[in-house]
Amino acid sequence: MNTALTATYALTVLLLIATPGPVVALIVNTAAASGSRKAMFTAVGTNWASLVLIGAAAWIIMTSAAIDSAWLSGMSLLGCLFIGYIAVGTLKEALQPPAADAPDAPPRPARAGGGLWQGFMVGISNPKDIIFFIAFFPQFIQITESFGKSMVVLSLLWVAIDFAVLSLYIFAIGKIASQRSNRLISLASGVALLLIAVGGLAYNLTALAG
Numbered sequence: 001m002n003t004a005l006t007a008t009y010a011l012t013v014l015l016l017i018a019t020p021g022p023v024v025a026l027i028v029n030t031a032a033a034s035g036s037r038k039a040m041f042t043a044v045g046t047n048w049a050s051l052v053l054i055g056a057a058a059w060i061i062m063t064s065a066a067i068d069s070a071w072l073s074g075m076s077l078l079g080c081l082f083i084g085y086i087a088v089g090t091l092k093e094a095l096q097p098p099a100a101d102a103p104d105a106p107p108r109p110a111r112a113g114g115g116l117w118q119g120f121m122v123g124i125s126n127p128k129d130i131i132f133f134i135a136f137f138p139q140f141i142q143i144t145e146s147f148g149k150s151m152v153v154l155s156l157l158w159v160a161i162d163f164a165v166l167s168l169y170i171f172a173i174g175k176i177a178s179q180r181s182n183r184l185i186s187l188a189s190g191v192a193l194l195l196i197a198v199g200g201l202a203y204n205l206t207a208l209a210g
Contacts (some may be wrong), residue, residue: 001081001153002143009140013158014083017165022083023198026122026165029090029189031173032182039173040115043166045119047159052124053153057133062147072131080204084197086122090190094167106170126200 023046031039135153144150173185 005140005143006153006157009143009154010157010161013161013163017162020192022122022125022193023119024166024169025189025196026086026114027118027169027190028173029193032168032185032189033090033093034114036170036174039170040167041116042114043163043170044118045116045121046123046166047163048116049120049123049194050158051155053129054133054137054151054180055159057130057137058151060130060134061138070208073207076126076200076204077208080197080200082121082125083193083200085198086118087190087193090193093128094186094190 027039027042027046070171136150140154141147141150143153
């Protein structure tokens with residue numbers, strides 16, 4: 001195994017995953033709103049989505065299959081709408097007055113955000129990520145002598161680093177958890193998700209119109 005190339009790949013993946021995006025926003029919001037356990041299940045869902053996208057990218061690389069850009073843009077639009085739906089729900093929850101402000105009100109039900117399935121849906125909601133994997137993985141295929149073995153190593157490293165980074169986010173949120181900070185985190189996460197959804201919609205509508 002090419003150790004230097006593997007280390008470069010691991011560092012690149014670490015920087016990519018640590019950069020805030022829809023997955024990080026969802027994980028942070030889930031940890032603040034529903035606790036570490038549900039956030040961990042959400043992280044498992046996003047990892048599952050990554051494996052599906054990596055598998056699709058590997059198949060395209062091996063078969064040299066063409067990708068219909070219009071189909072990808074259409075699927076991305078659906079993904080952006082889903083992220084927008086999550087963002088609106090998050091913002092509505094964050095903007096509600098705290099329970100302490102209304103002592104006579106009945107207790108609120110537990111928040112339903114996050115979870116395995118929602119993590120998977122957010123992780124896979126932008127099919128254009130397949131193009132990223134197609135462009136990214138070939139740069140590191142030479143870490144072993146065979147394509148298959150390299151793809152396995154690259155995929156396992158991606159999942160391990162992804163889960164480790166998301167776990168650190170969950171741990172950090174758990175350390176600063178309070179009613180006030182959780183509302184602020186949920187609000188910030190909701191705004192981030194909404195901006196990502198709006199930006200994605202604008203980009204894909206432009207791509208389809210072009």
